[in-house]
Amino acid sequence: MYTAMSPNTFPYPVPREIEDHSKLGIFDHAAVHGMEDLHFKVDPASGLKAIIAIHSTRKGSALGGTRCLQYPSEHHALEDAMRLAKGMSYKSAYAGLPYGGGKAVLLRPEKIVDPDAYFECYGEFIDTFNGRFITAVDVGTKVSDMDIIVRKTKYVLSTSADSGDPSLHTALGVLNAIKAAIKVKLDRSDLEGTLVAIQGVGKVGLHLVRLLHENGAKLAISDIDQLAVQRCADEFGAIAIAPKKIIDFKCDVLSPCALGSIINDQTIHRIKAKIVCGAANNQLAEDVHGDILSQKNIFYVPDYVVNAGGLIHVIYGNSIETNQRIDAIYDSVCHIYQQSLTDKQPCHRVANKIAEQIVSGSRQVVAHM
Numbered sequence: 529m530y531t532a533m534s535p536n537t538f539p540y541p542v543p544r545e546i547e548d549h550s551k552l553g554i555f556d557h558a559a560v561h562g563m564e565d566l567h568f569k570v571d572p573a574s575g576l577k578a579i580i581a582i583h584s585t586r587k588g589s590a591l592g593g594t595r596c597l598q599y600p601s602e603h604h605a606l607e608d609a610m611r612l613a614k615g616m617s618y619k620s621a622y623a624g625l626p627y628g629g630g631k632a633v634l635l636r637p638e639k640i641v642d643p644d645a646y647f648e649c650y651g652e653f654i655d656t657f658n659g660r661f662i663t664a665v666d667v668g669t670k671v672s673d674m675d676i677i678v679r680k681t682k683y684v685l686s687t688s689a690d691s692g693d694p695s696l697h698t699a700l701g702v703l704n705a706i707k708a709a710i711k712v713k714l715d716r717s718d719l720e721g722t723l724v725a726i727q728g729v730g731k732v733g734l735h736l737v738r739l740l741h742e743n744g745a746k747l748a749i750s751d752i753d754q755l756a757v758q759r760c761a762d763e764f765g766a767i768a769i770a771p772k773k774i775i776d777f778k779c780d781v782l783s784p785c786a787l788g789s790i791i792n793d794q795t796i797h798r799i800k801a802k803i804v805c806g807a808a809n810n811q812l813a814e815d816v817h818g819d820i821l822s823q824k825n826i827f828y829v830p831d832y833v834v835n836a837g838g839l840i841h842v843i844y845g846n847s848i849e850t851n852q853r854i855d856a857i858y859d860s861v862c863h864i865y866q867q868s869l870t871d872k873q874p875c876h877r878v879a880n881k882i883a884e885q886i887v888s889g890s891r892q893v894v895a896h897m
């Protein structure tokens with residue numbers, strides 16, 4: 529179960545499958561997630577313990593952020609790296625990007641004594657891939673960390689000299705996804721008066737609060753950081769909800785923008801929203817939770833479709849191309865919803881099938897693009 533921890537601590541409820549997978553040997557574990565390969569780096573001098581999981585390079589270099597958190601066990605770190613790497617393949621495929629999927633997980637030590645040594649060592653590790661893996665910021669890393677990594681490898685995006693922080697574009701993508709979801713599910717053409725509950729008002733969540741406020745939505749928010757909550761309440765008139773209660777909040781849209789695996793055995797039957805649509809990666813602890821949402825007539829919008837704006841930003845920066853691709857998230861969400869009605873399949877299964885076909889090469893693009 530989740531308990532409140534520091535922002536640099538792995539905060540997820542433990543999905544059943546982590547327990548199950550812990551019994552597997554490392555090769556079988558990698559095979560469960562369909563990994564191409566796994567890489568490890570240990571450097572006692574700097575304290576670096578890094579995992580790079582490469583899910584697919586079929587469409588191009590594996591592109592994925594670097595997460596730096598304290599994990600309850602090495603097994604949790606490995607599971608996180610592989611699940612996130614697979615998600616990156618799906619995200620890239622669905623957004624029509626010429627990249628594969630990978631992810632780096634750094635097992636954060638109690639204290640990073642010398643950040644320069646730590647991230648330079650990590651940069652040297654990335655450089656050994658010669659471009660087969662490219663990274664960017666993620667939870668627990670900052671643009672300033674990327675600025676250290678780039679001293680040792682050119683295969684890093686989102687440095688301050690490059691595209692920088694992707695959070696605004698991620699939030700713009702989430703906004704488009706929410707607009708599309710309320711159109712197809714609730715037959716509403718604008719957000720005026722729509723009640724959106726946001727879990728987590730960090731980098732993405734705060735931008736999203738502002739964008740939704742500008743679009744006339746009513747807002748409820750929760751965060752374990754009281755200052756962040758107060759800021760949203762003061763600036764945007766958002767209602768503050770206790771972190772443990774946000775899942776239960778009756779609203780039109782629940783927007784998870786904090787944690788992965790937030791839709792799990794403990795929360796699934798408490799959700800009262802009509803739509804779940806947010807930025808957090810891997811919101812479903814297991815696919816079965818998406819099936820249950822569908823049975824409950826809740827539209828779960830697959831996270832990797834919703835939050836592709838950040839990936840688009842690190843590739844195309846502040847450009848017309850970025851704006852066009854983020855606009856296309858609206859059409860993707862409408863398409864998934866319609867296809868799920870046609871196929872009589874839950875939305876996450878419809879989207880996964882399309883993403884898997886693109887990753888495997890049996891399909892070129894998402895139909896509507």
Ligand code: NAD
Pocket residue numbers: 535539667668694695696698727728729730731732733750751752753756771785786787788807808809835836838839
């Ligand atoms: P962040 O760390 O800036 O913000 C997360 C916020 O969630 C923090 O304010 C934290 O205090 C809060 N939080 C943690 N536990 C909570 C809880 N139990 N209840 C309520 N709030 C809680 O991270 P971010 O960059 O805003 O990313 C948010 C999510 O979106 C992450 O899952 C990330 O993987 C995903 N994502 C982010 C981007 C991006 O561009 N930043 C892109 C794609 C996906």
